[in-house]
Amino acid sequence: MFQFDTLSLVFVALIVLGSVPNLFYSFGYLPHIERKWHYLIHYFAFILSMLGVVTAGNAMMFLFFWELMSLTSWQLILTEVKEKRTIDAARFYFFMTHFGFVFLLLFFLIVTDGDLEMGFAQMRGIAHAFAYPTLLFFFLILGFLSKAGAVPLHVWLPYAHPAAPSPVSALMSGVMLKVAIYGIFRFLFDVLYPWPLEWGVLILVIGALSSLIGVLYALSEHDIKALLANHSIENIGIILIGFGMGMIFDALGLKVLSSFAFIAALFHTFNHMSFKSLLFMGAGSVLHETHTKNIESYGGLVKSMPITALTFLLASVSISALPPTNGFLSEWMIFQSMLGSSHIDNMSLKLAIPFAVFALALTGGLAIACFVKAYGITFLGLHRSANAKHAKEVNKRMQTGMLLMAGVVFSLMLFAPWYISHFDAALFSLGHASVYDTIFPDGVWRIHSVAVHGGVVSPLVLLLALVGVTGALWYGYKALRVKERIHRTWACGYRTGARTQYSATGFAGPIRRFFNWLYRPNEHFEKRTLAGHATKFDRSHYAVHVKPLFETALYTNAARLANGISYWVYRLAHFEQTRYAAMIFNLMLLVLFSFRIFAHAFSWATFALESVVMIISIKVLIIGDKK
Amino acid sequence: MILYLFTIAILLLIAPLLLTFIKALKMRLLFKRPLPLLQGYRTFAKLMAKETIVSEEASQMTRVAPFLVLSPLMVTIFFLPPAAGGAFYVSFVDAFTITGLLALSAFFLMLLGLDSASSFGGMGSSREAFISALVEPAMVLTVFSVSMMAGDLGVGQAGVNLVHHFPKEHMASYLFAAISFFILLIAENGRIPVDNPETHLELTMVHEAMILDITGVYLAIVETAASVKFVIFASLFASLFMPFGPGLSAPLALLVFVGKLFLIAAAVALIEVNTAKLRLFKVPNLLGIAIVFAFLSLITFYVLGA
Numbered sequence: 001m002f003q004f005d006t007l008s009l010v011f012v013a014l015i016v017l018g019s020v021p022n023l024f025y026s027f028g029y030l031p032h033i034e035r036k037w038h039y040l041i042h043y044f045a046f047i048l049s050m051l052g053v054v055t056a057g058n059a060m061m062f063l064f065f066w067e068l069m070s071l072t073s074w075q076l077i078l079t080e081v082k083e084k085r086t087i088d089a090a091r092f093y094f095f096m097t098h099f100g101f102v103f104l105l106l107f108f109l110i111v112t113d114g115d116l117e118m119g120f121a122q123m124r125g126i127a128h129a130f131a132y133p134t135l136l137f138f139f140l141i142l143g144f145l146s147k148a149g150a151v152p153l154h155v156w157l158p159y160a161h162p163a164a165p166s167p168v169s170a171l172m173s174g175v176m177l178k179v180a181i182y183g184i185f186r187f188l189f190d191v192l193y194p195w196p197l198e199w200g201v202l203i204l205v206i207g208a209l210s211s212l213i214g215v216l217y218a219l220s221e222h223d224i225k226a227l228l229a230n231h232s233i234e235n236i237g238i239i240l241i242g243f244g245m246g247m248i249f250d251a252l253g254l255k256v257l258s259s260f261a262f263i264a265a266l267f268h269t270f271n272h273m274s275f276k277s278l279l280f281m282g283a284g285s286v287l288h289e290t291h292t293k294n295i296e297s298y299g300g301l302v303k304s305m306p307i308t309a310l311t312f313l314l315a316s317v318s319i320s321a322l323p324p325t326n327g328f329l330s331e332w333m334i335f336q337s338m339l340g341s342s343h344i345d346n347m348s349l350k351l352a353i354p355f356a357v358f359a360l361a362l363t364g365g366l367a368i369a370c371f372v373k374a375y376g377i378t379f380l381g382l383h384r385s386a387n388a389k390h391a392k393e394v395n396k397r398m399q400t401g402m403l404l405m406a407g408v409v410f411s412l413m414l415f416a417p418w419y420i421s422h423f424d425a426a427l428f429s430l431g432h433a434s435v436y437d438t439i440f441p442d443g444v445w446r447i448h449s450v451a452v453h454g455g456v457v458s459p460l461v462l463l464l465a466l467v468g469v470t471g472a473l474w475y476g477y478k479a480l481r482v483k484e485r486i487h488r489t490w491a492c493g494y495r496t497g498a499r500t501q502y503s504a505t506g507f508a509g510p511i512r513r514f515f516n517w518l519y520r521p522n523e524h525f526e527k528r529t530l531a532g533h534a535t536k537f538d539r540s541h542y543a544v545h546v547k548p549l550f551e552t553a554l555y556t557n558a559a560r561l562a563n564g565i566s567y568w569v570y571r572l573a574h575f576e577q578t579r580y581a582a583m584i585f586n587l588m589l590l591v592l593f594s595f596r597i598f599a600h601a602f603s604w605a606t607f608a609l610e611s612v613v614m615i616i617s618i619k620v621l622i623i624g625d626k627k
Numbered sequence: 628m629i630l631y632l633f634t635i636a637i638l639l640l641i642a643p644l645l646l647t648f649i650k651a652l653k654m655r656l657l658f659k660r661p662l663p664l665l666q667g668y669r670t671f672a673k674l675m676a677k678e679t680i681v682s683e684e685a686s687q688m689t690r691v692a693p694f695l696v697l698s699p700l701m702v703t704i705f706f707l708p709p710a711a712g713g714a715f716y717v718s719f720v721d722a723f724t725i726t727g728l729l730a731l732s733a734f735f736l737m738l739l740g741l742d743s744a745s746s747f748g749g750m751g752s753s754r755e756a757f758i759s760a761l762v763e764p765a766m767v768l769t770v771f772s773v774s775m776m777a778g779d780l781g782v783g784q785a786g787v788n789l790v791h792h793f794p795k796e797h798m799a800s801y802l803f804a805a806i807s808f809f810i811l812l813i814a815e816n817g818r819i820p821v822d823n824p825e826t827h828l829e830l831t832m833v834h835e836a837m838i839l840d841i842t843g844v845y846l847a848i849v850e851t852a853a854s855v856k857f858v859i860f861a862s863l864f865a866s867l868f869m870p871f872g873p874g875l876s877a878p879l880a881l882l883v884f885v886g887k888l889f890l891i892a893a894a895v896a897l898i899e900v901n902t903a904k905l906r907l908f909k910v911p912n913l914l915g916i917a918i919v920f921a922f923l924s925l926i927t928f929y930v931l932g933a
Binding site for chain 1: 675678679680681682683684685686687688694695697698699701702705719720721722723724727728730731733734737738740741742743744745746747748749750752753754756757759760761762763764766767768771774775778779780781839840843844848907908911918922925926929930
């Protein structure tokens, strides 16, 4: 029924670390929720179901808890049903999560031979006997990546996460996406183990694309929770880059490098859990005080909400992968594992890796820009709306939640070696080489790369050095006893006001313009000019909205196709009732003929003959004469 | 150890001098009367003596950010490759970390720009974010490539390795990496084709726009940070792409090192005199060249081994 091996326990730890601060936050948030019982029941069921997924010992339990997790989170999105957008988002989520579930079910039906209570270890034999392992792999990644939110199955995240109450979006983004990562780990290692090189390359490509697309759409987003949801796509991409590198190295027989890359991926999974939960909590607090998700109507909140601002800053620095935070450490490990690509003999693969490095580095640069925007526009400057002006710090329980999560972020930074030793143990239990001694050959002060000529980093020394130098500078400043005068901002003679500040749209402007070919934004610009002058105007309004390209290209067209088909089915279904019998007869004919064609020797003559019979029978019996 | 600390002290001391030297050389080339070389120190002393004016719209960020802009750069100074042979060097920080520390400094500088609610600050931050987002991949790829030729990702060790073993057999990729890094040096320090450090026309500014609203000691700190950043880039370029000199006796080696820094400053001045500032949306083209050269460097290394 249940199993508690090291990998499961590592993910249990992840869920516990993610949920405990969330509980505090959630109870602080509770007075503002109308349907309290509905919320609480589903909230606890959600956490328990996630624990169930990572400890499930057979396919039946796994699928049961997986579905329970999907349904409870779906109900949690529907906690505050006021807008039509929430219902749409919930419906979209429901559809996408079951789209993935179908593939998982197919996967399990094949690898268990129908006996869903079989343990995972026994499935390996059946999977190996199966003729098309790549099909199994596709089922697996379609099932799990649709939950994890990797490109191109990511489109539900920017809808579902903003619609849910903030503690739930923190849980969904911080923890639930990681449960999908657990699934990939578990079944790739336990069931599909010796994997070909191509699978790893595919995962690497998906990861690189997800990270870039996630961060680019995050930059153009003005809804703070949708911005964070897009960053989840980015971070899942980063995790998948590490994972893909691990798979590639493993397929090439470079076991040590492979373990290193997988550890990096696991570490980033933990890090993303910590800072993304914290960011969603911070965004939730801001939203709670200002009653708007639009980043353009925040501003100046650092003065009224210091705890939120401080924890949000910590999480922003960490998610931007700036040293010495935990986000930097895991991204550093992923870079180091890519540097190990010089060990690869396959030349075309070797030449491809720099492009992944490029994608990851560009992602890092854009993430910095995005979080300067998110933090700077939200917390700095002047209040951009009356709501922001009247904001005050949230209640103590919500603060406790945020501070505890900040503690988790700090612990991941300070005790990185301790966490890594557990990731190492988890990989060891999956039959991989143990690399802890190679990463930390001389104590916990330095993290070494396992690649030849790899780098070394020491988070603790860096932290101490930064704190020390900053402290010394500050002390020096205090010793100078500088006089201070408060005066309004100088703006070349104009008065600085809330409306003359730089907006989030303006901040992302240059980047949006550079990536115009991708965004294809809808721009609205209206200007009321004075007396026909082109340059004199008293009112102007500029708004830009970016519609996700993938959604329009992939999903809208798919929906259009489905609509078209359903229209024809509808037309067929509205004949007079006597023709239903004819339709059934024709379907049976079709099935029998198809069986004959595929099961017996195929010959063009019978195929043509049977087609002609089918067409005549459809024409005569169903379509009939035109009236 | 003493030599190590002495080198750091020298680097910190000549930081303002280098920027003044660029300015003076430019003025000389433009047939103007050059400013005295000690101007950088004078400005610093003057700013230190002034009172600070803090904008009333600003938050605590304005009081904290200047220190956080300078301290990552100060930390980076301690991790640079040794200028003289036998000098102590810190081996536990690699090139990615240095990239990260520079980004950390830029992160707080951008927040500082947004803090005072001035639209110029926002404009500067926005442009800095745009430029540094594109600098990041070029920087990482260049670092990646150089580390392969130097046989170590740690910059300290890489500098030492390059002195002992100049990568003659990889000359092509080495040169490509050098070109790429020099473009990054110009872009990251806000020199002319990318940003004009002397302009007073706010619409063209990047770095100056962000710090338009800070004064006194805070301004002195941020200006010091700018000069320290230039010294970091110049000495990285000097150690990684002009790897000669540290084998000499210590005083001579230091002299050669400082000479190299001035050579780089002179090259920057020559470029500044001979080019016009690019429009903001042409800057990606220049950075694109840096990225392409970084890729070329890696690919020639992989494919040709040259």
